[in-house]
Amino acid sequence: MVKRVAVTGAAGQIGYSLLPRIATGEIFGPETQVRLQCLELTPALESLKGVAMELDDCAFPLLTETVCTDNLEEAFEGADLVLLVGSKPRSAGMERKDLLLDNGPIFTGQGKAIEAAAGPNVRVVVVGNPCNTNCLIAMNNAKSVPADRWTAMTQLDHNRAQAQLALKAGVDSTEVKNIVIWGNHSNTQFPDWSHATIGGKPAADVIGDDAWLKNIFIPTVQERGKAIIEARGKSSAMSAGSAALDHARYLFQGTPDGEWTSIAIVSDGKYGVPEGLICSVPVTCPGDGTYKVVEGLEFSDFGQDKFQKSIDELSAERDTVSGLL
Numbered sequence: 001m002v003k004r005v006a007v008t009g010a011a012g013q014i015g016y017s018l019l020p021r022i023a024t025g026e027i028f029g030p031e032t033q034v035r036l037q038c039l040e041l042t043p044a045l046e047s048l049k050g051v052a053m054e055l056d057d058c059a060f061p062l063l064t065e066t067v068c069t070d071n072l073e074e075a076f077e078g079a080d081l082v083l084l085v086g087s088k089p090r091s092a093g094m095e096r097k098d099l100l101l102d103n104g105p106i107f108t109g110q111g112k113a114i115e116a117a118a119g120p121n122v123r124v125v126v127v128g129n130p131c132n133t134n135c136l137i138a139m140n141n142a143k144s145v146p147a148d149r150w151t152a153m154t155q156l157d158h159n160r161a162q163a164q165l166a167l168k169a170g171v172d173s174t175e176v177k178n179i180v181i182w183g184n185h186s187n188t189q190f191p192d193w194s195h196a197t198i199g200g201k202p203a204a205d206v207i208g209d210d211a212w213l214k215n216i217f218i219p220t221v222q223e224r225g226k227a228i229i230e231a232r233g234k235s236s237a238m239s240a241g242s243a244a245l246d247h248a249r250y251l252f253q254g255t256p257d258g259e260w261t262s263i264a265i266v267s268d269g270k271y272g273v274p275e276g277l278i279c280s281v282p283v284t285c286p287g288d289g290t291y292k293v294v295e296g297l298e299f300s301d302f303g304q305d306k307f308q309k310s311i312d313e314l315s316a317e318r319d320t321v322s323g324l325l
Contacts, residue, residue, distance in 0.1 A: 001032070001033075002032075002033045002034065002035050002064050003027075003028050003032055003033070003034050003035070003080045003081065004034075004035045004037060004077075004078050004079045004080050004081075004119065005022055005027070005034055005035070005036055005037065005079065005080065005081045005082075005083065006037040006038075006039065006075050006076050006079040006081070006082040006083065006118075007019065007022075007036065007037070007038050007039065007083045007085055008039040008040075008075065008082075008083070008084050008085050008086040008110065008128070009039070009040065009085040009086020009087070009128065010036075010038035010039060010040055010048055010051065010068075010085070010086075011038075011040050011044045011047040011048040011050075011051050012085065012086060012237075013234065013235070013237035014085050014127065014237045014240050014241045014244070015038070015051070015085055015086075015241075016051060016237075017237050017238050017240075017241030017242070018083070018085070018241040018244060018245065019036060019038070019051065019055060020055065020058060020060070021241070021242075021245050022034060022036065022245070023036065023055060023058070023060040023062060023063040024060060024062065025062045026245050026249060027081065027245060027248045027249050027252055027253075028252050028253075029252075029253060030062070032062065033062050033063070033064050034062055034063060034064065035063075035064050035065045035066075035067070036055070036063065036065070036066045036067065037067045037069070037074070037075045037076070037077065037079060038051070038052070038066060038067060038068050038069070038075065039069060039070065039071075039072065039075035039086070040068070040069075040070060040086075041070060041086075042070045045068060045069075045070055048068045049068055052066040052068050072109060072110060072113035072117075073113050073116055073117040074117075075113075076110075076113050076114050076116075076117040076118045077117045077118075078117070078118070078119045079114075079117075079118045079119050079122050080119050080121065080122060080123070081122070081123050081124075081125070081248060081252075082114055082118060082122060082123070082124045082125070083125050083127060083244060083248070084107070084110060084124065084125070084126045084127060084128055084134070084135075084138065085127045085128055085244070086106075086128055087103050087106060087107075087128025087129055087131075087134060088102050088103050088106065089129075089235070096130065096186070096317075097320050099129075099130060100130055100133055100317055100320050100321055101320065101321065103128070103130070103134055103137075104137055104321050104324045105324075106134075107126075107134045107135075107137040107138040107141070108137055108138070108141045108324055109141075110138050111137065111138035111139060111140065111141030111142040112141050112142065114138070114142050114145060115141070115142035115143070115144055115145055118145070121289065122145065122149060123149050123151070123248075123251055123252075123289050124138065124139075124145075124149055124150050124151070125151055125152070125153060125244060125247055125248055125251075126138065126150070126151070126152040126153065127152075127153045127240065127244050129185065130184075130185070130186065130317065131152040131153055131154075131185050131264070132152045132184050132185055132186075132264050132277075132278040132279065132280070132314060132317070133278065133314070133317040133318065133320075133321060134152070135150055135151070135152040135264065135278045136276075136277070136278045136317075136318060136321070136325065137321055137324050137325065138150070139266065139278070140324070140325040141324075141325075147266040148265070148266065148290070148291075149289075150265075150266060150278070151247070151251075151263050151264060151265055151291075152185065152263075152264035152278050152280075153185065153240075153243060153244055153247050153263075153264070154181045154185050154189070154262045154263065154264050154280035155243040155244070155246045155247040155250075155261060155262065155263070156185075156236070156239060156240055156243035156244075157181040157185060157189055157191060157221060157224075157262065157280075158179055158181050158243075158261055158262040159239070159242070159243050159246065160191075160221050160224045160239075161179045161181065161191040161193070161217075161221045162176045162179050164217055164220055164221060165179070165193060165196065165198060165203055165207065165217070166198075168207055168209075168212070168217070169198050169199075169203075169206050169207060171198060171199060175198055175199045176196060176197070176198050176203070177196060177197045177198075177258075177259050178195050178196045178197060178259060178260055178282070179191065179192070179193065179196045179262070180192040180195060180196075180260075180262055180281075180282045180297070181262035181280045182262075182271075182279075182280055182281065182303075182306070182307045182310060183279060183280055183307055183309075183310025183311060183313070183314065184264075184279070184280070184310045184313050184314050184317075185264065185280065186222075186310070186313060187222040187223055187226075188222075188309050188310040188313045189221070189222055189280065189310055190218070190303065190306035190307045190309075190310055191217065191218055191221040191222070192303055192306075192307075193207075193213055193217065194299075194300065194303060195282075195297055214302070218306070224236075246261075247261075247263065250263075250285045251285055251287075251289050251290075251291070252287060252288075252289060253287050254285050254286055254287030255283075255284050255285045259284075260282040260283055260284050260294045261282070261283060261284075261285070262280050262281070262282055262283070263280065263281070263283050263291060264278050264279060264280040264281075265278065265279070265280075265281065265283065265291065265293070266278055267279050267281075270293055270295065271297075271307075272308075272311070273311055273314075274311070274315060276318075277311070277314045277315065277318060278314070279310075279311065279314055281293055281294070282294040282297065
C-alpha cells in the first residue's frame with residue numbers, strides 16, 4: 001500500500017528539509033511506499049518543481065510520485081497524513097493577535113479542503129505557527145473529521161528541552177526521558193523536567209541546580225527559536241522539519257515502551273485545560289495513528305502557575321479567532 005502524504009509550503013525551508021526524509025521512509029517505516037502531494041502558492045510553483053526534480057534525482061526507492069500543485073483539494077486528495085507546514089510568518093512590529101488573524105483564512109480554507117478531499121483515516125499535523133490555534137481553526141472548519149485526528153507540533157520544544165538537559169548533564173540526549181511540554185507553542189510554554197529522568201535517575205537530582213532549571217532552562221527552551229534567528233539570520237528549519245518527522249513517526253510507529261512525548265491535542269478537560277483547546281500534554285502512541293494522554297502527573301505550585309499562564313494564552317487566542325471557528 002502506498003501512503004499519501006500532503007505537505008503545504010513544500011518549497012520552503014522546512015519543506016526542503018522534510019521531503020527527502022519522508023521519501024526515505026522515516027514516518028511509515030522502510031517497507032512502505034509514499035506518494036508526496038506538495039502544495040505551494042502559485043508564485044512558488046516553479047521553485048517547487050525544482051524541489052521535485054531533486055527528489056527525482058535522489059531516486060528514492062520508496063517514493064512513487066511527487067505531485068506539485070497550488071490547488072488545495074488536489075494536494076489533500078486521499079491523504080493519509082497532512083503536514084500543514086506553510087503559514088504566514090510574523091513580520092517586524094506584528095503582534096501575535098495580528099498573526100493569528102492573518103493566518104486564519106489560510107487554515108480555514110485548508111480545513112475545508114481536508115474535509116472535502118482527504119482520506120477516511122487522515123491524520124493532520126499542524127507545524128505552521130501559531131500552530132496550536134492554527135490547528136484549532138482548521139479543525140473547526142472540518143467538522144466531519146474527528147477531533148482526535150488533529151494535532152499540533154510541540155515536538156520541537158520537547159526535543160529542545162531534552163537536548164538542554166543532556167548538555168547540562170554531560171550525557172547523550174538518548175539518556176534523557178519523559179520531558180513534558182505543557183501548553184502553547186510559544187514563549188509561555190512550560191518545559192517540565194519534574195517527571196523526567198537522566199540515565200534512569202530523576203533529572204532534578206542529576207542536574208542538582210534548581211535555580212538553573214527555573215531561571216535558565218525554562219527561558220532557554222521558550223526562546224530557542226528567537227535565539228536561532230538571531231544567530232543564523234533565519235528561523236529554525238532543519239530542527240523544525242526533524243521534529244515534524246518525529247511527531248508523525250511516533251503517531252505511525254509508536255513511542256518507545258515506558259516513554260512519552262509531547263503533542264498538542266484537542267483537550268477533553270484533563271489537567272484542567274478547557275475542553276476544545278489545542279494544548280500540549282504528554283502522550284503515548286501505540287503506532288496506529290492514535291494517542292493516549294499520560295494521566296496522573298502532578299504539578300508543584302511553581303509548575304501549575306507556569307502551565308496556567310499558557311492555558312490562559314490559549315484561551316485568549318481562541319477568543320481572538322472565535323469568528324473563524
